[in-house]
Every structure is written in C-alpha cells, then in structure tokens.
Amino acid sequence: MSNKLPYQREKLLFKVENVSLSYDTREILQNINFEIYDIVRPGIVQGQVVSLIGRSGIGKTQLFKILSGFKKPNAGSVRIGVDQHLVQMGDVGIVPQDYILFNHRSIYDNLKIAVNHCSKKMSDKEKEESIGHYANEFQLTEHLRKYPMQLSGGQRQRVSIIQQVLTGNSFILLDEPFSGLDVVMKDKVIELLVKVSLSTEETTLIIVSHDIESSLAISDTAFILAKQSENKAATIKQTLDLMEMGLAWHPEIKSDPEFIDLVGKIKYMI
Numbered sequence: 001m002s003n004k005l006p007y008q009r010e011k012l013l014f015k016v017e018n019v020s021l022s023y024d025t026r027e028i029l030q031n032i033n034f035e036i037y038d039i040v041r042p043g044i045v046q047g048q049v050v051s052l053i054g055r056s057g058i059g060k061t062q063l064f065k066i067l068s069g070f071k072k073p074n075a076g077s078v079r080i081g082v083d084q085h086l087v088q089m090g091d092v093g094i095v096p097q098d099y100i101l102f103n104h105r106s107i108y109d110n111l112k113i114a115v116n117h118c119s120k121k122m123s124d125k126e127k128e129e130s131i132g133h134y135a136n137e138f139q140l141t142e143h144l145r146k147y148p149m150q151l152s153g154g155q156r157q158r159v160s161i162i163q164q165v166l167t168g169n170s171f172i173l174l175d176e177p178f179s180g181l182d183v184v185m186k187d188k189v190i191e192l193l194v195k196v197s198l199s200t201e202e203t204t205l206i207i208v209s210h211d212i213e214s215s216l217a218i219s220d221t222a223f224i225l226a227k228q229s230e231n232k233a234a235t236i237k238q239t240l241d242l243m244e245m246g247l248a249w250h251p252e253i254k255s256d257p258e259f260i261d262l263v264g265k266i267k268y269m270i
C-alpha cells in the first residue's frame with residue numbers, strides 16, 4: 001500500500017551538532033546530531049514534521065529544553081532558521097508535557113495573549129476572527145469563556161497547541177503530545193497536528209515522544225533516541241526517512257502492513 005510521493009529537500013532549517021548533557025558525572029545525552037530541512041512538495045503547501053522517539057526516562061524532556069533554548073547543553077550547539085543562528089528562548093514555540101496556560105484567565109484571553117505576540121500585524125477584528133477560526137476548527141468554541149481548570153486534559157492540550165499556532169512561530173516543539181489521551185482523542189490530536197503542518201510551507205513541528213505509532217504516523221522523518229549500550233548516555237541511534245520509505249503523508253498509514261512492521265521494529269530499538 002505504501003508509495004513514495006514526490007518531494008524535494010531544500011534549505012537547512014535546524015541543526016543540532018554534537019549536543020551532550022550531564023548531571024554531575026552522569027551523562028544523559030551524548031553527541032546528539034540531526035538536521036531538519038525544508039521539505040517542498042510539488043503543488044502542496046506543507047511544512048515539516050519530525051519526531052524524536054525514545055523510551056521514558058531516556059532524556060527527551062532534557063533534549064526538548066535544549067532544543068527550545070531553555071537549557072544550555074554541556075557541549076554542542078543548536079542552530080535555527082535560514083540564517084542558522086544559535087537558538088534562543090522564544091525562537092521556538094513550545095507545548096510542554098504539562099501545558100502552560102494562565103489559570104486565572106479565560107481560554108479566550110489565553111489565546112488573545114498568544115495572538116498579541118504574533119509577528120504579523122493584525123487588526124483587533126482579524127485577531128478575533130483568527131481565534132474564532134481555530135476554536136471552531138478544534139472544537140473549543142463552547143469553552144472560550146471557561147478557565148483552564150474547567151477543561152479536560154485533552155481540551156487544555158488543544159488550547160496549548162493552538163496558542164503556539166496563533167503566535168505565528170514557524171517552529172513548534174511538542175513534548176509528549178499524545179500522552180494521557182484516549183484512542184479517539186489521540187487521533188484528533190494527530191489530525192490537528194497535520195492541519196497545523198499544512199498551514200504554511202515554513203511550519204516545522206518537532207515532536208518528542210515515546211508513542212512510536214502516533215509520532216511516526218504524521219512524521220516525514222524520525223530520529224530514534226536510544227542508549228548505545230547499557231549504562232551509556234542516549235544518542236540518535238537511527239534516522240528514518242519516512243518519505244523515502246513511502247510512509248509519509250498517507251492519512252491511512254496506521255493500517256499499512258509495512259508501517260505496522262516498522263513500529264514493531266522500533267520497539268526493539270529503543
């Protein structure tokens with residue numbers, strides 16, 4: 001069923017070089033290297049979706065903090081954008097494992113704060129329309145006047161993702177976007193992320209997750225984060241080019257035998 005769709009790999013957008021992280025004498029991450037390129041598909045406006053997949057406790061959240069500029073690695077560098085400058089806080093929109101919303105403000109106000117940070121100049125009416133559009137698209141319209149504590153975990157997560165979309169940031173980094181969700185909600189989040197990735201050519205989603213199936217299903221590239229051997233730090237053990245494998249951009253990919261086989265193999269790699 002899998003088939004390779006046409007694409008071109010263009011400009012370098014994100015480059016992680018020899019990143020290592022230790023706590024005292026314990027090395028958590030070692031020589032992390034990977035690159036993200038602008039993927040261009042003929043006739044389709046679509047950004048990039050890459051996943052960093054690894055077991056619980058391997059160092060994904062630590063890497064998330066480094067990639068978003070919140071934490072300095074002990075060695076190595078993270079460069080971003082066409083000009084390849086060193087990443088700084090604010091360059092990347094973040095959706096952390098514990099979604100950060102302002103609890104004393106309504107959902108509408110939380111989204112308003114995000115849209116006010118948008119790099120594009122918008123009139124008040126345009127801002128309102130933009131919030132309304134995303135709220136409707138992601139089934140949050142009836143919750144706009146509520147406060148974060150009055151929403152379910154899945155609803156809060158959707159607000160958190162939309163918040164980052166509204167800020168207009170091209171790079172969005174998500175830590176475990178599929179955890180704690182039921183099967184139906186997981187599919188909804190997958191759908192949402194695909195929609196976000198289709199919003200502009202520049203949009204780049206970086207997903208950090210231990211959920212192999214959900215991450216792979218929407219990625220064009222996946223990096224496997226694992227230990228080289230017992231008691232060693234984690235590194236990128238393998239890169240999977242899902243576009244080349246004919247497994248990228250197919251909505252029904254989860255039922256593809258080749259895809260199912262790949263998910264099974266990764267379970268033994270991590």
Ligand SMILES: Nc1ncnc2c1ncn2[C@@H]1O[C@H](COP(=O)(O)OP(=O)(O)OP(=O)(O)O)[C@@H](O)[C@H]1O
Pocket residue numbers: 023028054055056057058059060061062063210
């Ligand atoms: N401040 C700290 N001091 C020392 N060790 C730490 C600190 N923060 C994290 N660690 C260690 O770093 C390792 C990686 O933690 P991290 O939270 O990145 O894992 P993870 O892959 O995100 O796990 P999960 O999938 O459960 O979220 C763990 O062994 C953790 O104990």
Ligand SMILES: [Mg+2]
Pocket residue numbers: 060061062097175176
């Ligand atoms: Mg984590």
